[in-house]
Amino acid sequence: MSAAQEVKTTAQVLVDCLKAEGVEVIFGIPGEENLDLMFAIKDAGIRFIPTRHEQGAAFMADVYGRLTGRAGVCLATLGPGATNLVTGVADAFLDGAPLVAITGQVSSELMQFTSHQYLDLSAMFSPITKRSKVVMRPDTISEICRLAFKYAESGKPGATHIDLPKNVAHMASPARPLHRQQAPALYADPASVAAAAMMISEAKNPVILAGAGAVRGEAAQAVTTMAERLHIPVVQTMMGKGIIPCDNKYRLGVVGIPQHDYIIDAFDMADLVIGIGYDLVECAPKKWHTHDDMRIVNIAALPADVNQEYDPDVEVIGDLSDSIYQILRTARRDKMPEPEAMLAVGAHLHGELEEQGRDDAFPMRTGRLIFDIRKVLGRSDILVSDVGAHKIWIGREYPCYEPKTCLISNGFASMGFAVPGAFAAKLLHPERRVLAVCGDGGFMMNSQELETAVREHVPFVTLIWEDSHYGLIKWKEEEQFGDVFGVEFTNPDFKAYAESMHCHGYRVESTEDFIPTLERAFANVDAPSVVVVPVDYSANMQLTETLRANYA
Structure with a gap:
């Protein structure tokens, strides 16, 4: 290396590698152990979006990967920051979304001791990633990074993990970014x-x-x-x-x-x-x-x-x-x-939704909600479904015209997916309407990311189906035991809750008001909107009883 060439730290080389991989945005929360990396990101001009919880960052990276086919990147510090990533990383792993998670770590000389906030993160992430590696030597960083992206994006895509100890991040590194490998097109025998x-x-x-x-x-x-x-x-x-x-x-x-x-x-x-x-x-x-x-x-x-x-x-x-x-x-x-x-099966299901779309009852029934949502969203607009009873109805009945316009976590099936997922979808597609559909249980698991959306000027709409229960588990309890237990809760005033975070808040008071309210929410381009609608889930057990009678 000539004297004129700049000596870079491992953290700086890692960021050069991220730029070589085409990374434009990183979601996460920094900590003391990755400050070298944070300022390398700042100097490189990569957009960093601070989230309000590491799980939200992982879900954002997950959906970024689903929609682009390129690995989304999330970042956390060691210990509790890293453990908070786990649910979103596992979701990407099972659902097949390319994602690279980067964590800070204690200095390498402390790893053999009982140390403050130290966990063997590589061992923790190994079962939920395709590859998890600790950077122990500065000269290996480019290879570890290139392999992380290669594994995340190839075969069945999924999550990978890089663990960067604090002292290694600060060391000088002779490494340089490696070229992205063009995966050859493979054709069938x-x-x-x-x-x-x-x-x-x-x-x-x-x-x-x-x-x-x-x-x-x-x-x-x-x-x-x-x-x-x-x-x-x-x-x-x-x-x-x-x-x-x-x-x-x-x-x-x-x-x-x-x-x-x-x-x-x-x-x-x-x-x-x-x-x-x-x-x-x-x-x-x-x-x-x-x-x-x-x-x-x-x-x-x-x-x-x-x-x-x-x-x-x-x-x-x-x-x-x-x-x-x-x-x-x-x-x-x-x-x-x-x-x-065979085609009559599809016609029957289509006719079922058409019939439910004429149901004027309030609180609103599931079929009418889906029917009306479809009226408001265009063919290429994106619905991101959280996990709960509503996911079953959206998965079963929501009509889609194009792939990647209805995003559902159905491999890992984690609650809390929709709000951060919708943030990432709207970030990528500001020209489309993006709707997060949540139960009141799933919404409260990552509702804090609405503040992230306000701060970053990402105006998607969140629709909360409110029934004050963990609805999917209630449905299963009713099916299996004829009774319910441990699934009821109370809710805040969601309209006021949204407004307290500088979002637009709405509460639907009648079935006829639903479409106009949703349209008003989508008209807001200055901040996200939250619409809460009381829902009647009586259709859950009605479907169960109908199917039992038909297939007894």
């Missing part, structure tokens, strides 16, 4: 393509099961083309919503609610299931694998996980769109004995 095309051509009643991998693989157009050209109905998982437009006649609906739903009728009729980007973490195969005569073709970027209920006869592994179009070169389907019966 022609023999598997031919075998899949033959099975699809010979099947009497095939059905496509499209999952999160089809969304990540940008395969929406290919899936829709296969459905239309070969006349094959499409079932989606919750994280596969929008892979085929909801107004396409071959779109049946969504699989994944806990109950035996109408959509399982399509699998009862199917002799072949074509899994496209199907991820077992979302919906166990035993929920839809209803008979032994069912055969399976798996079209995916990676081989299927091992499961006796999902044991493909043929696997077509490679770029999803290319695989589908190669299959379409030879597959032919002209005679279909049962397509109308």
Whole structure:
């Protein structure tokens, strides 16, 4: 190194590596152990967004990764800062969202002692990440960073972790950023393509099961083309919503609610299931694998996980769109004995929502809320669902026209996902309407990030379905025990709560007032808005009893 060349610290080199990876924003909360890193970020001009809780930072990075395909980055200090990241990091790991978490750490010479706030963070993050490494030597930082992004963004995406001790961050480092590697396009073996095309051509009643991998693989157009050209109905998982437009006649609906739903009728009729980007973490195969005569073709970027209920006869592994179009070169389907019966399943579910959309009861019913939300949001607008009873209804009934316009955590399925997730979505897409839909339980788990949104001028809308219960657990208790226990709570005045954080606050007082109120909320561009609506969840047990009667 010449005397004219600047000697950089490990923290500065790490930031140079982040810039080389294309990182434009980092979410997090700093601490004493990562101050060198913080000022390196400042000097480099990367946008740093201080959040009000590290879990919120991790969820923001999670959704950033889902929407861009590039790893979102979150940062925390050691000890409690790092442990607060865990839920959001685990969510990205199971849901397949690329994320890199960076934590501060005690100086390396203290790691063999019982030290203040010290935990073995690499051991803690290892089960919930694809790779977790401690930077013990300054010269390794560029390799550790490049590998963190490579692992986070490749294969099935997920979370990775870098742990940077305080003293190592301050040491001089000779490392330099490494080039991002262009992942080669991988194409399916022609023999598997031919075998899949033959099975699809010979099947009497095939059905496509499209999952999160089809969304990540940008395969929406290919899936829709296969459905239309070969006349094959499409079932989606919750994280596969929008892979085929909801107004396409071959779109049946969504699989994944806990109950035996109408959509399982399509699998009862199917002799072949074509899994496209199907991820077992979302919906166990035993929920839809209803008979032994069912055969399976798996079209995916990676081989299927091992499961006796999902044991493909043929696997077509490679770029999803290319695989589908190669299959379409030879597959032919002209005679279909049962397509109308399968399509009737989708028509039934669509008609059910139309009927619920005419329900004027107040507090509002779930179907009417979803029906009216769909009226307010455009085709490309984004709904981010929290986890709770409302997630079941949104997953089952909310119509989607495009992928990545209904974001649901359904692998890890963590409450508290929606508010920070909506923040990240609106940050990326300021031109779209972004709606966070929360239960009153999930909202209070990360409501503090509304202050972050006010400070950063990110005006999304949060809609709270209020019933003063942990609604999904209440529903399960009623199903299994006929009673409820430990799920009731009281709420603050959500309108006043929102206004206290300088948001716009609204409370819906009638069903007729809901759409005008939501429109007023979206008209606010100076600050986020919060709309609270009392909800009647009686439809939960009504659905349970109906499905029990139909499938007893």
